Amino acid sequence: MTTIREARWLKPTPFDYTAPRTLAEAVALLGDPARDTKVVAGGQSLIPMLNMRLARPELLVDITRIEELAHLTVDASGALRIGAAVRQARAAADPAVRHGWPLLAAAISHIGHPQIRGRGTVCGSLAHHDPAAELPTAARALDARFVITGPGGSRIVPAEDFFVATFSTAVDDDELLAEVILPPPPAAQGWAFEELTRRHGDFATVGVAVLLERDSATGLVRTARVVFSGAGPVPVRLSAAEDALVGTGVDEAALAAARSAALAGLDPSDDVHASAAHRRETAAHLLVRACTTAWERC
Ligand SMILES: Cc1cc2nc3c(=O)[nH]c(=O)nc-3n(C[C@H](O)[C@H](O)[C@H](O)COP(=O)(O)OP(=O)(O)OC[C@H]3O[C@@H](n4cnc5c(N)ncnc54)[C@H](O)[C@@H]3O)c2cc1C
Secondary structure, three states: OEEEOOOOOOOOOOEEEEOOOOHHHHHHHHOOOOOOEEEEOOOOOHHHHHHOOOOOOOEEEEOOOOHHHOOEEEOOOOOEEEEOOOEHHHHHHOHHHHHHOHHHHHHHHOOOOHHHHHHOEHHHHHHHOOOOOHHHHHHHHOOOEEEEEEOOEEEEEEHHHHEEEOOEEOOOOOOEEEEEEEOOOOOOEEEEEEEEOOOOOOOOOEEEEEEEEEOOOOOOEEEEEEEEEOOOOOOEEOHHHHHHHOOOOOOHHHHHHHHHHHHHHOOOOOOOOOOHHHHHHHHHHHHHHHHHHHHHHO
16 A cells, blocks of 8 residues: 655645455455545546545555456457456457447547547546546447446446436445446447547537447348437437437438437537537537448448
8 A cells, every 4th residue: 555645745635545456355445434435547537636636535446457357358148348447548459349349449539649548448437427428428329238346246237327427327435337348239230429529639519429220121220329428417318319210221301300309309508618509509410420421331
């Protein structure tokens, strides 16, 4: 255990730091009721928060040296399993991810800069849950399941229940997100991830993930998945836009109907970065672009 306590020139409040080698050790540390403890993974969101004193934990538990959490594998069922120690850059470069889950690799490519992706973890971004972040939106679109481990063992939470509110998920203080599981992709699937940022590498004003599955018999859309980021406190799945696409060949009429569904169904908020009206218009525009690209890739 390293104590970072007397350095008055540091920006954060004093804290202890430890890097356990097993998941059981990490869980025991997080479950200690006597200490305000926090997981640190890539540190790309947490360290700025410590520096701004928005978080003041007494103990940081670094989970990136835990071998059990370092896996990035396709299991016997064809699902992709990403452990909590896996960095974003590693996942984006992985051949299995690029082949089977290209939407995930594309979403990661929009995160910050190479230095951020080289340190930040996939699970860290999901657990942090910034509503403008790319990975929660991609995970929702890909029907992810989340393995949460704590003193009582592990439980699996589906994506629709994992993201609770801005910066809040189903992970309790004495638990950690051990792994994210992405189900096997359908064979004839097209994908696209589009977003608007003020500058390259910034958090997006608004973004959208689209997955379209082509029916091999009819040649039309069999299933559609449309999820927006920056349009609410959690990733927003818009079933009205999905309904507008299913059974079509993503022609002009279908795109117009999906666009109308986005304009009618999205309720983003105003903030210093953009008005709600600008966000809604942009989201609808990005949706049309993403649907067109996804269909071309089907
Ligand atoms: C300059 C800059 C630009 C960035 N741009 C973007 C961007 O465009 N898009 C984007 O999405 N992100 C962006 N980020 C954030 C980046 O993606 C972070 O890596 C990510 O949000 C957090 O991942 P991490 O592994 O660094 O987590 P950490 O910073 O270590 O932790 C973040 C929070 O999640 C918790 N946590 C981490 N891992 C777990 C776990 N396994 N279980 C439970 N809790 C956990 C921590 O306790 C902490 O509260 C940017 C960061 C910087 C510094």
